[in-house]
Every structure is written in C-alpha cells, then in structure tokens.
Amino acid sequence: MLKKLFFCLLMASTSIVQSQVLINEFDSDTPSTDDKEFIELKSEAPNFSLNGYVLVFFNGTGSLADTSYFSISLNGLTTDVNGLILIGNNLVSPVPERVFGVSSIQNGPDGVGLYLGSTADFPMGTTATTTNLIDALVHSNAVAQATNLFPLLGVSTQINENVNSQGTSQSIQRKTDGTWEVKAPTPGANNDGSGFIFNGITITANTAHKNEGDTFPITFTTQTNVTSDLSFSFTLNNGSFNTADFTGTTSVFIPTGSNTFSTTITLVDDIVDEGDEVLKIKFGDLPLGYNRRNDNVEIRVVDNDFSTSPYGTPLNPTFGNVTSTVPIGYYASIEGLSGAALKQGLQDIIANPAVVRAHTYGDITDILKVADQNPLNSNQVWLMYVETPRAKLDFQTSSSSIGSWNREHIYPQSRGGFANATEDTPDGINVWLPTSADDIAAGHSDAHHLRAEDGPENSSRSNKDYGLTGYNGPSGTQGSWKGDVARSVFYMAVRYNGLEVVNGDIPDTTVGQLGDLASLLSWNQSDARDDFEMNRNNYIYTWQMNRNPFIDYPNLADYIWGIHAGEQWFSSLSTNENSTIYFVVYPNPAKDSFTVSGLNSDAVLELYNSLGMKVFKQNFIGQTTMNPNVSTGVYLAKITSNGKSEVRKIVIQ
Known part of the structure; x- marks a missing residue:
C-alpha cells in the first residue's frame, strides 16, 4: 500500500513538473527573408531550468510528412523573472537566449513539439510522437491543414498565423485561458503586457565595411534612463580578429539619470596579410533588469595587406606567365591515338585508380579559395559567370545566398547523377579515397568542374545546358568564362563513365548528358585558355593528382568531338606556345x-x-x-x- 501511494505521489509530482513549461508564442513566417523567426516558452515559476528539454519541428505535408526536420536542445537555458525564454534568429529583438539560423523554421502546415529528451532522441526523419511530449502546436500561414499531425502531437486544431490577412507581421500567441490568438509579436514579454518590463539596451554602429586604420564610434542606448549607475563590458573578438587588431575601451558606463554611452574604436593598421576579418560587437553579462535589444553586430574589416599574382583575371587575361606543371610523359600514352582509343587513353590517365584521388565536397571550399583566388587581391575569389571578385569571407553558410559565393557545379549535380554524393566536412589534402572512371559519386566534389560563383547567379544557372537556348551568362557580361566551361565539360565527359556532352539543347531533367556540344567547341576556340585557368589546373593537380587535359591541350577536344575527330593526335599538333599570341x-x-x-x-x-x-x-x-x-x-x-x-x-x- 505504501509503495502504491509513493508511486502515485511520484507520478503526480512528475506531471506537475512537466506542466510547468509550455509554448507561449510562435512566429515562423517573418518579413522578407524569415530572419526574425522565434519560439517563446513560458514556465509557471520564474527562473525555471530547461535542462532535459528539447524542441522538435515536424513536416506537415509532402513525402516527409509527420517526420522531424529540425531540433533544438534547451540544456543550459533558464527562464527569466517572467518565466519566459526566447529562442530564435539573431535579428529577433530582444536577442534570443539561444540563436538558430535564418529560415530554419518552415512556414507550415507543420508542427512543433516540446519534449523531455535530447536532440539525439530525434534524428532527422523521426516520426512525431506523444511519448515524453510536454506541449505541441500545429501551425500554418494559410488554410492548408496538416491533420495527420494532430493525433501524433496530441492536438485538435491548427493555428493559421495569417488568419487576419496581415501577411508576415503577426505571430501565434497563447492566451491566459490556454487558447491561441494571432496578433503583433511580443517576443520576450508576456503576451498580455503584464509582468516585469526590462530596460533594453541597443548597440548602434555604422556597419559599412571598414579599412585597417579607420576609426568608428559605438553607442549603447537604454530604452529609459537608468535609475542607478550602469556598468558592463562588451567584446569585439571574432575568429582571428582579437584585441591586437584594435584599440579603445570596451567598458561601458551610463550614469544615473542618463541613457547613453559612446566610445571610439581604432582599427590597427598592421603590415600582416591576415585576410579580411569580421569583428563582432557582443554584449558581456548585463545586470538584472536589462536585456539586449540587439547583439552580435558584425562589421567587415578589409585588410589592405594583400598579395597579387603575376597573371591576369579571366576578364583581363594574360598568357604564358604561368607554366604548366604537367609531369614529363604524363600524356605520352595517347600519342598517335585516334577516335574512341584516344578518348579511352585520356580516361586511363585522368581516372587512373592507382593515382587519382577523390576528396570531399567540404574540401572544395578550401581548394577554390586558392584555385579561384583573384589575381589582383589574395583575399578574394574570382566569381566566374558574373566576372567580378568577392571576399573569401563571403562564402555562403546559410540558406540565403545574397551577397555570398558558393560552389558552382559546371556539370550540374542533377544532370551528373551525383547530387550530394560526398560529405560537406573537409578532410584536408592528405585524406582521400581511391577512385575510378565508374566512381560517379566523385563527380560531386571534382574540383576540375567546380568554380566559385555568386550565389543567386548559381541558382539562376540551375541545371540548364550551355549555348543555344540554354545558359549564356548574365546580361552585359563579356563571356570570359565560356572556354573554361567548355574545357570543364569536356573533362567530365572523359573522366566519368556515363557522362556525355551532346549536340543540341536537351531537357534539363536528362541525366548523364549535357549540351550543347557545338556551342562548347566554339567557346573552346573563342575563349582561349589563359594563365588563370592554367594556374587552377596546376593547383588542383596537387590535390587530385590528375589534370584537365583540355587545359593543357585545348585542341584535344577537336580530335575527340570536333573537326579532327577520327584523326591521330600528336602533341606536336597542339598549339605552339612560341608562335601564337593570345587575346x-x-x-x-x-x-x-x-x-x-x-x-x-x-x-x-x-x-x-x-x-x-x-x-x-x-x-x-x-x-x-x-x-x-x-x-x-x-x-x-x-x-x-x-x-x-x-x-x-x-x-x-
């Protein structure tokens, strides 16, 4: 009897603890780019520990319906004096206690559950469940329903965030009676306006790019005048940017009756080529009663100490300044071959399983930072289609590609049949896998057909053919990349079994074929191989231990697909560097x-x-x-x- 009584009391106690925290407010569809998403929890008691809790987000429709797509551990978090805790994007104000990336939460119809457990309990693709479920919400920004999630998450209704036809300007909020309403967001505050009101502090700084040696002010402003002296500190450190890179105080003092403090930071102009860096203005610990209206304010510091290369960009090319590092005898085995034998002979060289190395997609980022480095500034990469440089720092790391560069597959992933076939974790030059002509997965991370490219332009290029009615580059550009593209496609069509370059403009869904051969043969002639391209061939060889033969000998393409197809090829028939000019x-x-x-x-x-x-x-x-x-x-x-x-x-x- 005592055992039964103890068990009942234990279960009642557990139920009370679990019910102490609920989902209080949710905003998944935020203005423009979904960069102000958040979820707010509320505990019955203030300063409630969330150790052992996890938020799990579930798909509501489609082939992945009812399964998880994202989870957030709440370990280490504690609700505030109002019992609230905010989790969201960095641009949410006040700043969330745990930050996740832009566009992490889907707009719906989808669901979210608060569970006892850990992220390890909910790997991506986990089916929604009521086991250990504390609270749940099924949401949308339209009328479409995710009814299958209702029983799985123990709910009976779905809340439409756009029920008032206010677009992205409202959030879903819990009322005191436990029902939901949709109105203007109130992150970090009780939905009914009650409770303790924090005095928020805002960082103000000009975030335009700065050069080494520049000075700039930083101002801290409270929402209302402070009633007692306020002191706290901030930092600028971020990655390689540290206290050696600037001078100026990082201590803030706002006297009683005032609401603002300003300080001036001077960026140190050293003689070291550190590359461009990003400083991050970040609050230290704040006294009770204050919160951060913004934080992690980033400013690019452009390093004026960079190096240049002895050759030109593809837009202003040079020729003959970069010497090929092809080993003696590398192409000896194809001398005198023709037709299918010539193509097979080339493949035997560049796909030799005893020599050639396959790296990961993560390694490609590091390779491109060197292979596609802007000859005029070592801190930048050259973007192929848009014909302009961009800082190496601006590599795309979030779902937004605007202003960023990423890795463009010249032979599109979907057309090659190697989409996402290798890991996005870099292993370095000394770690590789063996490969062969049949290893189509290696095409995903073959640097000979991957280039640094503007993010939006990469999306615009998509998986189209080249030439004819296919992709011909952005309007107003000069096509300095066309020969490079042709020679990369030719390489892929020889390196991998199952890949071809064909005449005509074929459907963009065609796997294993890419067009237009006639256009690419023409581009191979009109946009001559230059020093930039030869330099990349040399560098990629140090990683993959194979070369693009169509850069070393551009006219090989004509002996395989063009006007000399079927004729014997000899290196002596190749362009004579000493008797030809390049322009x-x-x-x-x-x-x-x-x-x-x-x-x-x-x-x-x-x-x-x-x-x-x-x-x-x-x-x-x-x-x-x-x-x-x-x-x-x-x-x-x-x-x-x-x-x-x-x-x-x-x-x-």
Missing part, C-alpha cells in the same frame, strides 16, 4: 564597337571584309576598344604583336 575579342557579335584584351605590348589590328579587302586598321597597346565604323557583316580580325599573328572571326551587327 580576347569581346563582345562577339558586336554592335558599334568591340574590345581587344590580353596583349600588353605594341600590336596592330587589321579588319578584312568577306571580299578580303582591308577596311580598318588600328595600332594599340593593352586593353583597347575599337570603333571600326563598318557596315554589318562577318569580318576577319588579324592581330599582330611581337612578330606573331592570329586571325579571329568577328560579327558586326
């Missing part, structure tokens, strides 16, 4: 003018019409724009420099 003519077709780039010594351009008559001549040096003032038609442009000549076809529209 770029763009745009082509042109309208009133065109530009010649890549020649840094005295040169002369002669323009001939279809009858062989010279109609224009101009001496020039360096990048020069020509205005030939000729009628529309097809012309031959002969350019001569240092006793060498090259002829290109140019169309005047």
Whole structure:
C-alpha cells in the first residue's frame, strides 16, 4: 500500500513538473527573408531550468510528412523573472537566449513539439510522437491543414498565423485561458503586457565595411534612463580578429539619470596579410533588469595587406606567365591515338585508380579559395559567370545566398547523377579515397568542374545546358568564362563513365548528358585558355593528382568531338606556345564597337571584309576598344604583336 501511494505521489509530482513549461508564442513566417523567426516558452515559476528539454519541428505535408526536420536542445537555458525564454534568429529583438539560423523554421502546415529528451532522441526523419511530449502546436500561414499531425502531437486544431490577412507581421500567441490568438509579436514579454518590463539596451554602429586604420564610434542606448549607475563590458573578438587588431575601451558606463554611452574604436593598421576579418560587437553579462535589444553586430574589416599574382583575371587575361606543371610523359600514352582509343587513353590517365584521388565536397571550399583566388587581391575569389571578385569571407553558410559565393557545379549535380554524393566536412589534402572512371559519386566534389560563383547567379544557372537556348551568362557580361566551361565539360565527359556532352539543347531533367556540344567547341576556340585557368589546373593537380587535359591541350577536344575527330593526335599538333599570341575579342557579335584584351605590348589590328579587302586598321597597346565604323557583316580580325599573328572571326551587327 505504501509503495502504491509513493508511486502515485511520484507520478503526480512528475506531471506537475512537466506542466510547468509550455509554448507561449510562435512566429515562423517573418518579413522578407524569415530572419526574425522565434519560439517563446513560458514556465509557471520564474527562473525555471530547461535542462532535459528539447524542441522538435515536424513536416506537415509532402513525402516527409509527420517526420522531424529540425531540433533544438534547451540544456543550459533558464527562464527569466517572467518565466519566459526566447529562442530564435539573431535579428529577433530582444536577442534570443539561444540563436538558430535564418529560415530554419518552415512556414507550415507543420508542427512543433516540446519534449523531455535530447536532440539525439530525434534524428532527422523521426516520426512525431506523444511519448515524453510536454506541449505541441500545429501551425500554418494559410488554410492548408496538416491533420495527420494532430493525433501524433496530441492536438485538435491548427493555428493559421495569417488568419487576419496581415501577411508576415503577426505571430501565434497563447492566451491566459490556454487558447491561441494571432496578433503583433511580443517576443520576450508576456503576451498580455503584464509582468516585469526590462530596460533594453541597443548597440548602434555604422556597419559599412571598414579599412585597417579607420576609426568608428559605438553607442549603447537604454530604452529609459537608468535609475542607478550602469556598468558592463562588451567584446569585439571574432575568429582571428582579437584585441591586437584594435584599440579603445570596451567598458561601458551610463550614469544615473542618463541613457547613453559612446566610445571610439581604432582599427590597427598592421603590415600582416591576415585576410579580411569580421569583428563582432557582443554584449558581456548585463545586470538584472536589462536585456539586449540587439547583439552580435558584425562589421567587415578589409585588410589592405594583400598579395597579387603575376597573371591576369579571366576578364583581363594574360598568357604564358604561368607554366604548366604537367609531369614529363604524363600524356605520352595517347600519342598517335585516334577516335574512341584516344578518348579511352585520356580516361586511363585522368581516372587512373592507382593515382587519382577523390576528396570531399567540404574540401572544395578550401581548394577554390586558392584555385579561384583573384589575381589582383589574395583575399578574394574570382566569381566566374558574373566576372567580378568577392571576399573569401563571403562564402555562403546559410540558406540565403545574397551577397555570398558558393560552389558552382559546371556539370550540374542533377544532370551528373551525383547530387550530394560526398560529405560537406573537409578532410584536408592528405585524406582521400581511391577512385575510378565508374566512381560517379566523385563527380560531386571534382574540383576540375567546380568554380566559385555568386550565389543567386548559381541558382539562376540551375541545371540548364550551355549555348543555344540554354545558359549564356548574365546580361552585359563579356563571356570570359565560356572556354573554361567548355574545357570543364569536356573533362567530365572523359573522366566519368556515363557522362556525355551532346549536340543540341536537351531537357534539363536528362541525366548523364549535357549540351550543347557545338556551342562548347566554339567557346573552346573563342575563349582561349589563359594563365588563370592554367594556374587552377596546376593547383588542383596537387590535390587530385590528375589534370584537365583540355587545359593543357585545348585542341584535344577537336580530335575527340570536333573537326579532327577520327584523326591521330600528336602533341606536336597542339598549339605552339612560341608562335601564337593570345587575346580576347569581346563582345562577339558586336554592335558599334568591340574590345581587344590580353596583349600588353605594341600590336596592330587589321579588319578584312568577306571580299578580303582591308577596311580598318588600328595600332594599340593593352586593353583597347575599337570603333571600326563598318557596315554589318562577318569580318576577319588579324592581330599582330611581337612578330606573331592570329586571325579571329568577328560579327558586326
């Protein structure tokens, strides 16, 4: 009898403890970019420990319906004097006690549950359950229902965050009677306006990029005048940015009756190339009664100590300044081969399982920071399609790609059949897996067809073919990447069994084939291999132990797919570096003018019409724009420099 009584008391006690905390407010659909998402919990008693609790978010519809997509451990958190705890994005104000990334919470119809347990109990794809469930909410921003979640989460209704047709401006809030309402968000405060009101502190600073040596003010402002002297500290440290990189006080003092304090920070101008860095203005511990209206304010510090390379960007290319590091005899086995034997011979070299190494997708980020480094600034990468540099620091780490760069697959993942096939964790140059021509998964992280690219442009390129009605780059750019793309596609079509480059524009869903071959063969000729491309070939070789043969010998493509297909190939048939000049003519077709780039010594351009008559001549040096003032038609442009000549076809529209 005593055992039964003790058990009943224990169960009642456990029930009381579990019911002490509930979901109080939820905002999944926030203005513009879902960067102010939050979930707020409320405990019956203040200062309640959340050790042993976990929040789990579930899909409501689709193929993954009823399973978890995200979880947050609440260990180490304690509710405040009002019994509240806020978890959300960094831009939520006041700042959450636990921060998660932008767009982490889906807008619905979906569900969220508060459980006793840990994130280990809810790996991604876990089916919703009422076991150890404390509280739950099924939510949406529209009328669509996730009714299957109701019994799984023990609820009978779904709350529409947009029930008042206010778009993204309202949140779901629990009323004192336990029911829900939708109104303007009240994060960090009781939904009915009662309870203790905190005096919030705001950091104000100009977040525009700063250079080493610059000074800038930081101001701290309380919502209301302080009733006693307020002192606290802040830090600027973040990653490699530390106290050696700035001078100025990091102590704040606001006297009684005032509400503001300002200090000036000076960035140290050293002579060390540390790369661009980001400082982070971050509060230290605040006294009771105060909270943070914002925090983790980031400012980019641009390092003026950078190095340059002895070669040009793809937009202003140089030729012959970077020497190939191809080993002697690397291509000896394909001498005299033709047709299918030539293609197979190349594959035997660049997919040799005894030599070639496969790395992870995570390693690609580190590879591209060197292989695609901007020759004019070692702290930047060169973005291929948009033809511009971007700071290495701006690698995309969240769901938002705006202003960031990421890893562009030239042979699209879905078209190659290797989507997400390797890990996103870098292992380093000394860790690799063996590979072969049949190892299609290695294509996911093959650096010879991966380039640094602007995030939104990468999305715009998607999985389209090149040329014809496919992808031809952003409007207004000069196509300095087209030959690079062609040679990367040719490499993939030889390196991996099951991948082809074909004529025509084929459906974007086609796996194993990519077009348009004719366009790519033309691009291989019109956009000559330059020093930037040769440098990447050399560097990638140090990781993968294979090379892109179409960079070392661009005309190999013509012997496999082009005008020389079926003929024997010999290295002596390749372009003679000593008798040829390299330059770029763009745009082509042109309208009133065109530009010649890549020649840094005295040169002369002669323009001939279809009858062989010279109609224009101009001496020039360096990048020069020509205005030939000729009628529309097809012309031959002969350019001569240092006793060498090259002829290109140019169309005047």
